[in-house]
Amino acid sequence: xxxxxxxYLDHSATTPVDPRVVEAMLPYFTDVFGNASSAHGxxxxxxxxxxxxxxxxxxxxxxxxxxxxxxSGGSESDNLALRGVxxxxxxxxxxxxxxxxxxxxxxxxxTVEQLxxxxxxxxxxxxxxxxxxxxxxALAAAIRPDTALVSVIYASNEVGTIQPIPALAAVARExxxxxxxxxxxxxxQLSLDVQAxxxxxxxxxxxxxxxxxxxxxLYVRDGVELSPVQTGGSHEGARxxxxxxxxxxxxxxxxxxxxxxxxxARVARYSHLRDMLIDGILSRLPNAELTGHPAQRLPxxxxxxxxxxxxxxxxxxxxxxxxxxxxxxxxxxxxxxxSSVLLAMGxxxxxxxxxxxxxxxxxxxxxxxxxxxxxxVDAVGxxxxxxxxxxxx
Amino acid sequence: MxxxxxxxxxxxxxxxxxxxxxxALLVEQGYDVIGMMMRLWSEETVSGRVFNRCCTPDQMADAxxxxxxxxxxFYVLDTRDVFRNTVVEYFIDQHRRGVTPNPCxxxxxHIRFEFLQQNALALDADYLATGHYARIRQxxxxxxxxxxxxxxxxxxxxxxSVMGQAQLAHALFPVGEYTKPEVRQLAERFGxxxxxxxxxxxxxxxGDGDYRxxxxxxxxxxxxxxxxxxxxxxxxxxxxxxANYTIGQRxxxxxxxxxxxxxxxxxxxxxxxxxxxxxxxxxxxLTASRMNWISGEAPDAPFEAxxxxxxxxxxxxxxxxxxxxxRIEVEFSEPLRDITPGQGAVLYDGDVCLGGGIIExxxx
Numbered sequence: 212x213x214x215x216x217x218x219y220l221d222h223s224a225t226t227p228v229d230p231r232v233v234e235a236m237l238p239y240f241t242d243v244f245g246n247a248s249s250a251h252g253x254x255x256x257x258x259x260x261x262x263x264x265x266x267x268x269x270x271x272x273x274x275x276x277x278x279x280x281x282x283s284g285g286s287e288s289d290n291l292a293l294r295g296v297x298x299x300x301x302x303x304x305x306x307x308x309x310x311x312x313x314x315x316x317x318x319x320x321x322t323v324e325q326l327x328x329x330x331x332x333x334x335x336x337x338x339x340x341x342x343x344x345x346x347x348x349a350l351a352a353a354i355r356p357d358t359a360l361v362s363v364i365y366a367s368n369e370v371g372t373i374q375p376i377p378a379l380a381a382v383a384r385e386x387x388x389x390x391x392x393x394x395x396x397x398x399x400q401l402s403l404d405v406q407a408x409x410x411x412x413x414x415x416x417x418x419x420x421x422x423x424x425x426x427x428x429l430y431v432r433d434g435v436e437l438s439p440v441q442t443g444g445s446h447e448g449a450r451x452x453x454x455x456x457x458x459x460x461x462x463x464x465x466x467x468x469x470x471x472x473x474x475x476a477r478v479a480r481y482s483h484l485r486d487m488l489i490d491g492i493l494s495r496l497p498n499a500e501l502t503g504h505p506a507q508r509l510p511x512x513x514x515x516x517x518x519x520x521x522x523x524x525x526x527x528x529x530x531x532x533x534x535x536x537x538x539x540x541x542x543x544x545x546x547x548x549x550s551s552v553l554l555a556m557g558x559x560x561x562x563x564x565x566x567x568x569x570x571x572x573x574x575x576x577x578x579x580x581x582x583x584x585x586x587x588v589d590a591v592g593x594x595x596x597x598x599x600x601x602x603x604x
Numbered sequence: 605m606x607x608x609x610x611x612x613x614x615x616x617x618x619x620x621x622x623x624x625x626x627x628a629l630l631v632e633q634g635y636d637v638i639g640m641m642m643r644l645w646s647e648e649t650v651s652g653r654v655f656n657r658c659c660t661p662d663q664m665a666d667a668x669x670x671x672x673x674x675x676x677x678f679y680v681l682d683t684r685d686v687f688r689n690t691v692v693e694y695f696i697d698q699h700r701r702g703v704t705p706n707p708c709x710x711x712x713x714h715i716r717f718e719f720l721q722q723n724a725l726a727l728d729a730d731y732l733a734t735g736h737y738a739r740i741r742q743x744x745x746x747x748x749x750x751x752x753x754x755x756x757x758x759x760x761x762x763x764x765s766v767m768g769q770a771q772l773a774h775a776l777f778p779v780g781e782y783t784k785p786e787v788r789q790l791a792e793r794f795g796x797x798x799x800x801x802x803x804x805x806x807x808x809x810x811g812d813g814d815y816r817x818x819x820x821x822x823x824x825x826x827x828x829x830x831x832x833x834x835x836x837x838x839x840x841x842x843x844x845x846x847a848n849y850t851i852g853q854r855x856x857x858x859x860x861x862x863x864x865x866x867x868x869x870x871x872x873x874x875x876x877x878x879x880x881x882x883x884x885x886x887x888x889x890l891t892a893s894r895m896n897w898i899s900g901e902a903p904d905a906p907f908e909a910x911x912x913x914x915x916x917x918x919x920x921x922x923x924x925x926x927x928x929x930x931r932i933e934v935e936f937s938e939p940l941r942d943i944t945p946g947q948g949a950v951l952y953d954g955d956v957c958l959g960g961g962i963i964e965x966x967x968x
Contacts, residue, residue, distance in 0.1 A: 524723070527679040531638070531727055547643070547682045597726040 216533045218579045218586075222419075222511055222572035223368055223396060224537055228462070229421040229573075235465040236423065239458035247455045248446065257457045264464035271471050272413070272430055273404040280429045280447045281460050285395040285416030288429040289318035291451065292391045292412040293362060295437030297326050300359035302438065308358040310335045310350065310388075313555030314343045314372070315364050318414075319393055320551075323362070337363075342504040343372040343556050347382050354386045361390045365397040365413075369552045369568065370503030371512030373401065380409035389435060395419055395427075399470035400478055400510050411435050415467075417459070421573065422466030426459035477573065481510035484571040484580050488513040491584035496591055502553065502566065514568045516558065520594045522566045523547050528590035534583050537568050608634040613776060614724035615733040616716065617641050617678070619666035621791050622735030626778040628794040630733055631674050638727065639671035639678040642720060644687040645809040670796060681723060683715060690714035692809060696823040699847040702872030703946030703965060706763070706915070707807060713766040721774060733776040736760045737784075738957075740772050748772035750898050750957040755783035762915045765950040765960030769900050819847050830875030832859055835868075835884065843877040846870050851944045852885060869966070886939035892949040892961030895930045899958070902926045910952040911936075913943055913963065919952055932961055 239260060245253035247261050265276040272279070282288045293309070300306040311323050313336050326332040335353045337345050345363055354361070361383045366373045376392055383390040391412035394403060399420035405413055412435065416427040431437060431450070443452025470477075492499050498518040517525065522538030529536050538550075549563035569583065615627045617639045630637045641664055664680060671678030691710050698705035716734060724732040737753030738761040748769055753759040767775070779787050791797070810818050820827050827845030834840065840859040843849065849857075853867040857879060866885045869878040890913070895902070903926055910919035911934055922934040934949060943963060950960035 521682065523680070523682055527677075527681075528727060530677060530679075547680075593726045597722055 216582060217535070218533055218575075218583050219535045220569040220571060220575065220579070220583055221535045221537050222575075223509075223568065223570040225418050225424065226421045226572055227574075228418075228423050229466060229469060231469060232422055232462050232466045236458040236462040239461050243457065245457075247457065248444065257455075260457055261455050261460050264460045267464045268428065268467055271403065271467055273406050274430055275433065277448065278405075278430055278433055280431060280451050281455060281463070282427045282429055282451060283425055283456075284418070284427040285316070285393065285414050286318040288414035288416070288427045289316070289362075289391075289393055290322050291429050291437065291440050292414060292431075293319065293322045293326065293360065294440045295450070296360045296389055296391070296412070296435070297330075297332055298438040298440075299436050301330075301332075303436075304357075304359070306357040306359040307332045308335070308355050309333070310337065310353050310358060310361040312337045312339060312345050312363055312374075314339055314345075314367050314369070314552050315362065316368055316393055316395065319362050319364065332359075339555055341557050342507075343367055343370050343502075343552065344504060344507070345374055345379060347375065347378045350379055351382045351386075354383070354388055358386075358388045361388055363390075363392055365392045365394040366401060366509045366512075367503060367552065368396050369550060369566075370514045370556070371396075371508040372504040373397070373507045373509065376408050376410065380411075384409060396509060396512075398467070399474060400481065403471070405430055405432070415463075417463035417466055420466050420470040423459050423462040426456060426463045428463065478510045481571050481575075484575050484577065485510060485513050487577065487580045488569055488571070488584065491580070492587055495584070495588050498591070498595065502556070502558075509570075511570045511572065512568070513570070514566065516553070516562055516565045517567065517591050517595075518562065518565060519598055520565050520591050521598065522564055524594050524597075525567055525587075525590055528594060529586055532586040532590065534586045536583075538566050609636060611731070612636040612638065612727070612729040613731045613733050614638045614640050614720075614727060614729040616720060616735070617667040617671065618735070619663035619670065620735065621796065622737075622779050622787060624667075624670045624735075624796045625782075625787050625790045625794065626733055626735045626776075627670065627674055627676065628796060629778040629790070630776070631676060632794075637674070637676045638724075638729065639667065639674070639676050640681055640720070640724070641667050641678070642681050642683040642687075642715065644683050644715070645692065666797070673795070681720065683719060686719050687711075687715055687809075692822075696819065696826070698946050699819060699826045700823065700872065701965075702846050702870035704850055704944050705946040706948055706962075707809075708763040708915075709766055709948050709960075709962075712763055717767055717771040717775070721771060725774060729774075731774050731776045733778055735779055736764060736777045737780050738764050738777045739780040740775060740777060747899060751780075752952070752955045752957065753777075753780045758784050761952075761957040762912055762948060762950045762960070765898070765948060765957055766896050767898060768896065769898070772898070816845075816848055819845075828875060830877065832857065832877045832879055835878065835880055840865075840879065846872060846875065846877060849877055852942045886941040887943055887966065888936045888939045889933060890940075890943045890949060890966075891927070891931060891933050891964045893929075893931045893964050895926075895932050895959060895961035897959040902930075909958060910954075912948070912950045912952070913940060914947050917942070924951060930961070931964075 243256045245257040247258035265279050268279055269276040309323050309332055323334050327334045337349050363374050363379050365376055380390040389411045392410045393414045395416045398415050411432045413430040418424040439450050441452050446452055500516045502514045502516055526538055549560040553563035613630050613635045617623045668678050691707050694710050695705050695707045721732045737758040739751040741749045750761055752761045826847045829842050829844055831839045832841040832843050849867045851867055863881050865879040868880040868885050906925040909924050911922040912919050922936045925933045945963050945965040947963050948960045949963050951958040
């Protein structure tokens with residue numbers, strides 16, 4: 212096999228761990244290996260590292276350490292927020308109405324779906340516009356006396372659109388309804404100041420900002436009660452059972468500190484590379500359309516629809532050219548169904564299968580972007596010609 | 605083998621032993637190999653469980669594991685629309701016309717050696733490889749020939765008889781040079797799973813292998829009851845839908861007669877099942893249409909050839925007369941009992957497959 216150039220443009224899927232983060236984690240695998248719940252000194256050293264990490268993270272989020280629950284990642288944080296609040300509401304106030312959007316990550320979408328189908332919660336899914344934006348007025352109109360929680364993604368993993376979280380959270384707060392946001396994609400690029408955002412709960416995942424996989428956090432505003440989802444020992448303020456994973460928690464805190472301290476520089480770089488991608492592709496491919504909001508979008512995120520070009524076929528062409536990308540509709544072994552996010556934004560099922568997502572990151576260079584644009588232009592041309600010549604077309 | 609490194613081959617993988625060994629052989633020979641699996645069809649049960657025998661999530665996972673182990677890229681190609689529009693619709697339509705189609709032939713015609721091969725070539729591949737038991741040879745004058753697989757019992761040239769020069773020029777059948785037992789040994793040597801659980805099946809898109817259930821579900825009109833008649837028009841009973849029966853069938857007709865009766869024909873216009881005695885069954889001639897000549901040219905005179913009228917039938921010597929409009933007529937020295945409209949009539953000169961057509965319904 213000939214040596215191929217590798218251009219990784221799938222940073223919304225995951226990022227490599229920053230070597231400084233690896234360095235910070237290493238002592239906690241072998242040296243400081245204790246169980247943070249133990250009464251002895253070995254355990255206390257681990258506990259100290261975890262509580263230091265909690266304080267460091269709390270400073271970055273502008274909250275208090277007791278408001279941070281460490282979890283195994285974004286999906287668990289979303290599950291804990293939704294199930295935890297919903298179950299607690301049902302057991303206390305009897306509220307059983309949940310509000311969400313059609314552009315959520317499945318960790319929110321499927322969880323609310325299951326709360327509805329198995330546990331008799333009621334769900335309102337807010338409409339979104341062509342760019343995937345949620346309207347504060349629509350949220351206000353959807354809130355009922357028995358609404359337990361509103362959950363709106365901060366920035367879309369699929370189309371990059373940034374929601375007006377402060378405005379939406381203010382609507383919920385005014386009506387006395389709790390507000391959760393999945394900020395997994397936003398971390399490292401947008402402000403995570405929970406006071407400014409006005410959220411009651413917020414999910415993060417370390418591997419999206421150059422930290423390790425398998426660790427995340429849920430911010431829970433002081434005074435917000437939730438039922439634990441994973442029960443057992445009284446770890447994490449009796450809200451998340453399970454021996455705390457010292458190295459990963461230290462890794463998360465270190466990665467978040469680096470992400471926040473370097474955020475302005477990264478955002479400037481990402482935006483420049485993203486705009487190169489968008490301009491290059493739109494100017495060279497007449498059948499290309501940018502999906503998501505043209506301005507209110509993640510600095511790292513470019514997403515497209517190419518008319519008449521199957522997204523999954525395009526991905527294999529790009530992979531063979533060494534460009535790692537993804538399609539909103541991609542699922543490794545499942546049905547390649549059209550993206551439900553694009554359907555909700557008003558795209559037809561046929562066009563919703565024609566998506567491509569390119570997300571830049573810390574190591575991406577201008578040369579990478581130029582190479583990727585050429586690769587996309589070439590692959591889109593090949594796949595369009597192929598599909599026009601096939602039976603049934 | 606370094607010369608092969610610049611030759612790209614897409615190998616169609618099913619997760620089964622034949623295509624896995626094909627992929628492993630190509631990797632060993634140093635080719636730039638890409639694994640690909642087609643998602644052809646899925647039937648869902650009421651409970652939402654996937655119901656078909658091909659391209660299930662398990663088989664995809666198996667094929668992906670094998671590709672990982674071989675160190676080659678692996679992709680799943682969504683083929684559902686084109687498969688439904690060609691193979692599945694054809695299968696239903698032919699049953700509607702009172703003939704018994706061979707969907708594997710249509711699949712190779714429209715799916716493997718059109719849709720998939722074109723996808724492979726668009727990926728800058730030089731060849732599409734499959735796990736078929738057949739061989740390709742190039743003659744001194746540059747012609748590509750399709751030969752039977754070395755293992756006569758596993759030979760699959762019958763269902764490949766739709767290929768032309770353009771397809772053969774860009775196709776490889778790596779396991780066609782081996783017998784099935786040898787392929788199993790190769791699988792062991794390569795450390796591949798040798799179980800035959802995914803051996804390709806006829807009618808792979810039927811979840812339970814029951815085409816009658818499939819037709820009741822997807823084309824209930826072809827399962828309408830109608831009369832069972834003799835050649836003279838006398839009515840003997842009622843059948844449960846023509847698609848339930850096949851030429852030569854004796855059991856399950858549910859008619860009383862002095863001597864054993866067999867299905868000898870079908871009249872889709874009257875929805876009638878025609879039965880007769882053993883003497884009435886069989887014919888010493890057939891005609892076939894949609895004839896594909898692998899050489900690209902129809903012979904201009906009648907000639908003798910070995911003819912296979914079903915995938916598993918023994919070849920029978922016959923006189924082949926090329927007719928206009930891609931048709932042929934074949935005459936046998938004695939009547940054959942199971943000439944079945946819709947199946948392939950495939951011609952051989954020894955090991956060399958000359959091409960094939962689809963057996964027509966005899967003129968009434």
